[in-house]
Amino acid sequence: MRNCIIVAVLFLFSCALWAQSPSLIPTPKTMELSSGEFDFSSSTRINAQGEDAKKNVTFLNKYLKDTFGFTLKNGSGKNSIRLITDKSLPNEAYRIDITKDEITIRGNGAGLFYAVNTLQQLIPNTGTKIPCLKIADEPRFAYRGLMLDVGRYFFTVDYLKSFIDQMAHYKLNVFHWHLTEDGGWRIEIKKYPELTKKGAWRSSSQYTREGGLQDRVPHGGFYSQEDVKELVKYAAERHVEIIPEIEMPGHASAALSVYPELSCSGKPIALPLPWGIKNDIFCGGNDAVFSFLEDVLSEIIPLFPSEYIHIGGDEAPKKHWKECPKCQARIKAEGLKDEHELQSYFIQRIERFVNSKGKRIIGWDEILEGGLAPNATVMSWRGEEGGIAAANMHHDVIMTPNTYLYFDYYQSRDKQNEPINIGGFLPLDKVYSYEPYTPKITKEQQKFIKGVQGNIWMEYIHSGAMVEYMTYPRALALAEIGWSPADKKDYADFLKRIPARLASMDKAGIMFRIPEPFGWDKVKIENAQAVINLVAPVEGAEIYYTTDGSDPAAGGTRYTGTLRLPLKLEGLDIKCIVTLPSGRSSGVYHVQSGE
Numbered sequence: 001m002r003n004c005i006i007v008a009v010l011f012l013f014s015c016a017l018w019a020q021s022p023s024l025i026p027t028p029k030t031m032e033l034s035s036g037e038f039d040f041s042s043s044t045r046i047n048a049q050g051e052d053a054k055k056n057v058t059f060l061n062k063y064l065k066d067t068f069g070f071t072l073k074n075g076s077g078k079n080s081i082r083l084i085t086d087k088s089l090p091n092e093a094y095r096i097d098i099t100k101d102e103i104t105i106r107g108n109g110a111g112l113f114y115a116v117n118t119l120q121q122l123i124p125n126t127g128t129k130i131p132c133l134k135i136a137d138e139p140r141f142a143y144r145g146l147m148l149d150v151g152r153y154f155f156t157v158d159y160l161k162s163f164i165d166q167m168a169h170y171k172l173n174v175f176h177w178h179l180t181e182d183g184g185w186r187i188e189i190k191k192y193p194e195l196t197k198k199g200a201w202r203s204s205s206q207y208t209r210e211g212g213l214q215d216r217v218p219h220g221g222f223y224s225q226e227d228v229k230e231l232v233k234y235a236a237e238r239h240v241e242i243i244p245e246i247e248m249p250g251h252a253s254a255a256l257s258v259y260p261e262l263s264c265s266g267k268p269i270a271l272p273l274p275w276g277i278k279n280d281i282f283c284g285g286n287d288a289v290f291s292f293l294e295d296v297l298s299e300i301i302p303l304f305p306s307e308y309i310h311i312g313g314d315e316a317p318k319k320h321w322k323e324c325p326k327c328q329a330r331i332k333a334e335g336l337k338d339e340h341e342l343q344s345y346f347i348q349r350i351e352r353f354v355n356s357k358g359k360r361i362i363g364w365d366e367i368l369e370g371g372l373a374p375n376a377t378v379m380s381w382r383g384e385e386g387g388i389a390a391a392n393m394h395h396d397v398i399m400t401p402n403t404y405l406y407f408d409y410y411q412s413r414d415k416q417n418e419p420i421n422i423g424g425f426l427p428l429d430k431v432y433s434y435e436p437y438t439p440k441i442t443k444e445q446q447k448f449i450k451g452v453q454g455n456i457w458m459e460y461i462h463s464g465a466m467v468e469y470m471t472y473p474r475a476l477a478l479a480e481i482g483w484s485p486a487d488k489k490d491y492a493d494f495l496k497r498i499p500a501r502l503a504s505m506d507k508a509g510i511m512f513r514i515p516e517p518f519g520w521d522k523v524k525i526e527n528a529q530a531v532i533n534l535v536a537p538v539e540g541a542e543i544y545y546t547t548d549g550s551d552p553a554a555g556g557t558r559y560t561g562t563l564r565l566p567l568k569l570e571g572l573d574i575k576c577i578v579t580l581p582s583g584r585s586s587g588v589y590h591v592q593s594g595e
């Protein structure tokens with residue numbers, strides 16, 4: 001009997017701990033909850049030792065001001081937060097120790113910044129209690145990235161700052177800036193001002209899947225070198241590294257529309273309006289192309305402290321190279337086998353130049369074709385095969401397989417009810433399931449997998465709101481893949497942590513895709529009734545539903561608990577929407593018959 005009581009007490013105690021378990025994304029390496037709570041309020045005091053720690057107090061106070069309308073005054077003692085720079089910790093690692101009286105935060109460089117961001121997530125959206133706990137955290141992978149294709153669609157520096165703010169909050173630390181494309185050249189090159197004077201502007205953008213129709217709204221924009229310096233500094237303060245991409249030899253129509261002499265034919269081309277894979281690429285046989293690209297890179301390299309320059313390399317059709325006397329002469333002179341080896345020659349020549357300036361190249365996995373440049377890092381996008389091949393050759397790899405990490409793909413099978421997109425189907429659970437250490441490489445080769453990246457291509461994404469819709473919540477899954485230990489990953493637990501995080505984003509005005517209510521795909525049949533339990537995917541959100549096929553946005557019933565509906569011969573017809581505390585509503589989701 002006594003044992004039973006002890007078991008019962010332990011059970012209740014663990015339930016109490018579970019109930020207060022914080023909603024951290026990415027989940028930390030280790031977190032030990034204990035009993036008791038720290039009472040957080042505007043009268044909590046904060047103190048910081050060292051310049052770096054003081055900078056993080058400023059970040060925390062800005063967050064508190066924006067979210068709760070107050071900042072913390074300096075002070076120590078009972079009910080205070082202490083920030084300590086601890087040089088004994090590795091760069092991104094941190095410790096948080098919360099007792100009833102005090103929160104102690106230790107970190108070094110990015111670690112302190114990440115600790116403060118974890119603290120922001122520990123503060124409940126409503127209420128004041130933070131559970132007593134100890135966190136010891138550090139990342140699984142060094143490279144945790146997101147890519148934005150600003151070449152196809154331009155976003156302002158202010159927008160990119162807000163994008164970087166969100167990334168950094170979730171401990172994503174690389175912003176891959178895809179700066180040049182067929183549809184636009186977006187970075188000022190002082191030696192070639194026409195690149196942005198002409199190559200950054202077009203008369204219209206393609207919107208429709210059919211491709212024939214254009215919106216006929218002129219579009220364009222570019223970043224001055226001063227803009228670039230400002231964004232690089234802003235990102236660095238938030239421990240985000242920016243890697244610029246200058247695409248070559250393909251996806252170069254914007255540059256070729258300004259300098260047609262750099263293509264094989266030399267004939268004038270217009271800056272193309274429809275996106276796609278273009279046959280007009282930089283000529284591989286013309287030394288003027290290399291002089292041009294070296295001039296461009298000579299201006300790019302000093303702007304970015306990153307060790308890496310991304311040189312593209314993907315989707316470069318060889319049609320024109322096959323017909324071009326200059327390209328064929330180069331193949332002969334260099335003893336190359338074919339046009340793939342000419343692409344390899346092209347990339348290796350650029351790599352030598354980039355290496356001579358003290359930087360390394362990254363390229364999309366096509367750079368493997370015809371022979372990999374000796375020091376190149378491979379970004380594996382056509383699935384994982386390129387990454388596996390590169391790791392086998394002892395080259396560094398960033399895994400960004402389209403099968404798991406292309407955030408321009410659809411998030412629902414119900415495409416009619418989604419904004420138009422490039423295609424595919426990549427729901428949140430599939431992203432979350434991604435494991436970068438594929439079983440197809442050996443344990444010894446795992447060290448070549450430096451990390452992961454989600455890519456947001458802009459063929460159909462033409463606003464900041466759409467970027468956010470496509471990026472979140474999937475980038476939360478990416479954050480956990482990149483940061484959390486593999487044995488801590490647990491999708492059911494992740495879903496429990498999402499609602500608080502999305503509620504914070506809602507408050508901050510981030511236009512993430514509102515997920516379907518959790519449980520929507522699990523209709524049970526019991527006693528000739530359809531039984532449905534729904535959970536709001538965002539803290540404080542409400543679910544409205546109809547069962548007669550009508551639109552729930554126009555007057556559904558509020559969901560307040562388990563639905564038990566009589567089975568009908570014609571089947572279920574349940575529709576629901578999720579309405580956020582901000583007032584924003586989801587699309588209409590059809591509850592699925594399952595189980």
Ligand code: ACM
Pocket residue numbers: 314315364381
């Ligand atoms: C790519 O998606 N073409 C890298």
Ligand code: ZN
Pocket residue numbers: 263264282283284285286320321324325326327
């Ligand atoms: Zn050529």
